[in-house]
Amino acid sequence: MKINDVILKTVVKGVVLIILTFSIYLFLSGHHTPGGGFIGGLVMASAFVLLFLTYDVETVSEGIPISFKKMSAVGVLISVSSATAPIFWGEPFLSQNFGYFDLPIFGKTELATVTIFEAGIALTVVGVVVNIILSISEGSNKWKA
Amino acid sequence: MLLFYILFPLFVALGITIVSSKIRREFLGWIAFSVPVVLFALFARHIPTISSSEAIRTTFSWIPSYGIDLTFLLDGLSLIFVLLITGVGALVILYSIYYLSSKDSFAHFYTYLLLFMTAMLGVVLSDNIIVLYVFWEFTSISSFLLIAFWFHRKNSRNGAIKSLLITMSGGFTMLAGFLMLHVMTDSFSLRVILAELPQLTDHTLFYPAMALLLIGAFTKSAQFPFHIWLPDAMEAPTPVSAYLHSATMVKAGIYLIARFTPGFGGDVYWFWVITCVGLVTLFWGSFNAVRQNDLKALLAFSTISQLGLIMTLLGIGSAGINPAIGEAKGLYTFALFTALFHLVNHSTFKGSLFMVVGIVDHQVGTRDLRRLGGLMRFLPFTFLLAMIGSFAMAGLPFFNGFLSKEMFLTAVLSIGDLPIYGGAQVGWLLVLVAWLASVFTFVYSMILVFRTFTGRPIVDEEYKVPQEASLGMLIPPGILGVLAIGLFFFPNLLSDYLLKPAVEVLVEDGAALAPKIYAWHGFNTELFLTLGIITLGIVAYLLLRKWRPYYQYIPSNWTFNTLFRSTLSGYERLGERVTMRYMNGNLPSYFLYIFSFFIIVMWTTWWIVGPINVTFDSPSSMTVYEGLLAVVMAAAAIAILFAHSRLTAILLNGVLGFSIAIFFVFFRAPDLALTQLVIEAVTTILFLVCFNYLPEWKVEKLSITKKVRNGLIAIAGGLTVTIVGLAVNNYTKFESISSFYENSYELAGGRNIVNAILGDFRAFDTMLEGLVLFIAGIGVFTLIRMRQKKGAEPRENQ
Amino acid sequence: MESIIIVLVGILTSVAIYLLLSKNLIRIILGTAILSHAVHLLILTMGGLKSGTVPLLGENAERYIDALPQALILTAIVISFAVTAFILVLAYRVYQEYGTDRMDELRGSNDEQ
Structure with missing residues (x-):
């Protein structure tokens, strides 16, 4: 069964860009307004999932050669090591720090270690969510046939 | 700085796992080798500081709110251990590079070994008992991994599990003991605890804590009757046996007892329990070593026996702490000193013997005494090394074992002169046991060297003609052998720089009271005892064929091994029988238990507590939209029950999810609303993707009674939750803690309170949540990929 | 408002329990999803509804709503997603391996021990 999905494909091309931008906005704005790591990650993941649903897995994997498995592992590594790092400065585990800096273009900006965490x-969220959906569809290609 | 020393092996281990596939395998060995060498040099640099009785301390806060800090302390006692750990570690790794075969995974081996090194350094350097406990268990885990290194062998797996079960249960009892110590002294710091313990002898927890601590130490150091794991641990590769199960890990228990001597020492039970357990272990180990046919098993029992010897000395020495001891204090400090001296000696000669046995096994292909003999002509250097090691172990002159054995006899003889504890009555019995054990020690030392290397050469067809081992395998035992001889001639060098500062840690004025070691101290009782050991030992060895067969009359099923096995299988059977009563394998039944239990517990509580106040008061107003939404949700939920197709059900579930998102908007939770929206979308997609591969759901054919039963439980459950909710709703007994979080801008620099809680105040939850998500991802991935592995060759039970 | 939501939570719980007690795997998974919805609503209600403005300090309001339940729920939502995904895949693999999704046919057998 072949569905004519030209409209879907065209719309998705634009929409995914918007969603991705929005997800990054959400991620960065999470400190003061709604958003943050989880939501940003989830929205970004949903953008990828939308891509995978509209096009097939092979096409998208060619275009975005990212291993989502590794991405989730790297995510966990980053958050755990940023949690451990303060120990080496004599601070308790998971201490976060923040400060205000004058950056050339942005003016007075707040930089916080929470952002790394x-x-x-x-x-992690992006990696895991996309990986789950991908695994399921991949598995089916392999075993169902 | 000490923290970096400790973590250095761990970092290298991480590095090894990353680069393992890129570089040559021998290289991994050399990388690993560099770690203990560097650490040895770094620690050795501190010898001058420490020998002037100072200590090096570093602190990092870990969980400050519970008073758990990463405090590390390098003092005289720790220094001996860290030098042993890194020194023997370096030699063992060098040896292992040549020992491992091309089939073994170098990356795994060195990762585990370095993990162990970190753990062991942590044990001897921690000042905080909780940190010490964590490292302590890490040594058990890495020992488990290393024993099971050849995991395709059944014996390896069994030995690994056995050692893990015994040492871990010992670890748990020790943890309980530590917690009691914390209750007694209100501190986790070893220093504080040790300083306060002598004043707390009347505390109710004093003896329970001591007993639990001793069990932990005895299991780790393979003391009778917990020694049964050590012979089975010999399934590990020989370098591991030499390192973990003879030189370092099994000495953790000794370390613990030595460390707590200033606290508990001076107590009569501490004295007698350790001395007696040590002596029994000493005797039982050497008695059993003689009957072994496997060279490694012989060494295992010999290790048990030698650990018992050190334990005995620590027991005797603890009398020196008692203030009532008076003038005789020096005599008992002498025992502690000897314990540390023998600890070092044992590591040298036993390490070299293990390596020698490894060479024999490696070059000949067997270590069964019945199939060995006459190897002297094929392996001349190995023979020389075996002789040095065995003679040192037997306590013959010109080897370091002679010195410490003589001093041991002096110490045991001194029990008879003990002015307190009633030592004078039973002193002679202890001397007799120690003397007999020494005779057996002499006999098995001779068996080890002469049965293997002299006599008729057995060259079967199936064996290759043995050749001398490569230089890389001979150098490490060679160094240890040279040390064994060198320590005989210059024992006071070791004593001045390492032993005296350590004794100073254990006893006040210990360094001043410590003796100067002499090889010759005239014709005294000890010398005659030694001569007796040698004479009787030689006779016994020559007549071995006459009396060794009598061992078989010892009933073989009356051992602690049998007890251990039957206890274990008994527990398994009992557990199975109990579990099978209610675990019928049917998931709905389990849910039935869970919900019925929940309902019954709640209603019983209400019945006991009396009427609770259920009101329908609502402080907040309700708009029409909210009311409608609630009705929609209720209707959607109930409709799911009657849905005829799964697609309908999923869409209804989506209705629920999105409605909740709208509720989140109404209830001023923007973050929640955003998350819920996205999650609901992804979940629905997930369901739909999975539905491709799942059958259409059929209408459930349940009998009416079952339907009614399920319905009743469901309604009762819902009712219970509602009542709880209504009762709790208007219950404000204490101030909400949430106002604290409203300082998020000052404390965490964020204006979004929810995210400040997630990322800063309660970041631990968030971190673990990331981990949970990750684990779920791995779970999904493996579930899908599992099929691929099915065709793989089974590697079990070879 | 609170009492209405609590009653709603009760209804959702009843539905969830009924679904969990059935034999069909998908029903059970749906049950867990609904149960977590119910619990999220309950936690939120326990923190008080509409007792202040959104928990953003930028609003400069007098009173903020309790932020702690929200943080807890946020964590719970993501975890329940992970759990749902995992059981779904489990269900799908079980169906592939054993050809059934009925719990009473999936009881394991004694020879597996």
């Missing part, structure tokens, strides 16, 4: 969480 949250980035790890976000990567």
Whole structure:
């Protein structure tokens, strides 16, 4: 069964970009407004899932040659190691720090170590969610046939 | 700084796993070899500082709110151990590079070995008892991994499990003991605990804590009757046996007892329990070593026996802490000193003997005494090394074992002069046991060297003609052999720099009271005892064929091994019988138990507590939309029950999810609303993708009674939850803690309180949540890929 | 409002329990999903509804709503997603291996021990 999905494909091309941008916005704005690592990650994952649903797995994997498995592992590694790092500065496990800096373009900006931790969480979320969906569809290609 | 020393092997181990596939395997060995060498040099640099009785301390906070800090302390006692760990470690790794065969995974081996090194360094350097416990269990785990290194052998797996069960249960009892110590002294720091313990002898927990601690130490150091795991642990590759099961890990128990001597020493039970357990172990180990046919089993029992010897000395020495001892204090400090001296000696000669046996096994292909003999002509250097090791172990002159054996006899003789504890009455009996054990020690030392290397050469067709081992395998035992001889001639060098500072840690003025070691101290009782050992030992060895067969009259099923096995299988059977009563394999039944239990517990509680206040008061107002939404949700939920196709059911579930998202908006939870929306979408997609491969659901054919029963439980469950909710809703007995989080901008620099909680205040939850998600991802991935592995060759039960 | 939500939670719980007690795997999975919905609502309600404004300090409000339940629920939502995904895949693999999704036919056998 072949469905004519030209409209879907065309729309998705644009929409995915918007969703990805939005996800990064959500991730960065999480410190002061709704958003953050989880939500940013989830939205980004849903963008990828949308791509995989619209096009087939092979096409997308060619275009985005990222191993989502490794991505989730790297995410966990980042969040755990950013949690461990403070020990070496004599701070308790999982201490977070923040400070205000004057950056050339952005002006007075707040930089926080939470962002590293949250980035790890976000990567984990993206990696795992996409990986689950991919595994299922891949598995079926292999075993069902 | 000490933390970096400890973690250094771990980092290298991580590095090894990463680069293992890229570089040549021998290289991994050399990388691993560099670790203990560097550490040995770094620790050795501290010898001058430590020998002037100072200590090096570093602190990192770990869980400050519970007072658990990573405090590390390098003092005289720790220094001996760290030098042993890194020194013997270096030699063992060098040896293993040549010992392992091309079939073995170098990466795994060195990763585990370095993991062990970190753990062991942690044990002897921690000042915090909880940290010490964590490292302690890590040594058990890495020992487990190393014993099961050849995991395709059934014996290896069994030996690994046995050692894990015994040492871990010992570890748990020790943890309980530690917690009691914490209750007694309100501190986790060893220093504080040791300083306060002598004043707390009347505390109710004093003896329970001591007993639990001793069990932990005895299991780790393979003391009678927990020694049964050590012979089975010999299934590990020989370098591992030499390192973990003779030189370092089994000495962790000794370390623990030595460490706690200033606290518990001076107590009569501490003295007698350790001395007696040590002596029994000493005797039982050497008695059993004689009957072994496997060279490694012989060495295992010999290790048990030697550990018993050190234990005995620690027991005797603890009398020196008692203030009532008076003038005789020096005599008992002498025992502690000897314990440490023999600890070092044992590591040198036993390490070299294990390596020698490894060479024999490696070059000949067997280590069964019945199939060995006359190897002297094929392996001349190995023979020389075996002789050095065995003679040192037997306590013959010109080897370090002679010195410590003589001093041991002095110490045991001194029990008879003990002014307290009533030692004078039973002193002669202990001397007799120690003397007999020494005779057996002499006999098995001779068996080890002469049955293997002299006599008629047995060259079967099936064996290759043995050749001398490569230089790389001879150098490490060679170094240890040279040390064994060198320590005989220059024992006071070791004593001044390492032993005296360590004794100073154990006893006040220990360094001043410590003796100067002499090889010759005139014609005294000890010398005659030694001569007796040698004479009787030689006679016994020559007449071995006459009396060794009598061993078979010892009933073979009356051992602790049998007890251990039957206890284990008994537990398994009991557990199975109990479990099978209610575990019928039917998931709905389990849910039935769970929910019925929940309902019964709640209603019984209410029945006991009395009427509870259920009100329908609602502080917040309700708009029409919210009411409608609630009705929609209720309707959707109930409709799921009657859905005829799974697609309908999923869509209804989606309705629920999205409605909740809208509720989150109403209830001022923007973050939740966002998350819920996305998650609901992804979940629905997930369901739909999976539905491709799942059957259409059929209408359930349940009997009416079952339907009614399920319905009743469901309604009762819902009712219970509602009542709990209503009762709790208006219950404000204490202030909410949430106002604290409203400082999030000052404390965490974020204006979004929810995210500040997630990322900062309660980041631990978030981190673990990431892990849970990751584990679920791995789970999904493996479930799908599992099929591929099915065709793989089974490697079990070879 | 609170009492209405609590009653709703009760209804959802009843439905979830009924689904969990059935023999069909998908029904059971749906049951867990609904149960977690119910629990999330309950936790949120326990923290008080509409007792303040959204927990964003940028709002400069007098009173903020309790943020702690929200943080807990956020964690719970993601975890329940992971659990749902895992059981779903488990169900699908079980069906592939054994050709059934009925729990009473999936009781294991004694020769597997």
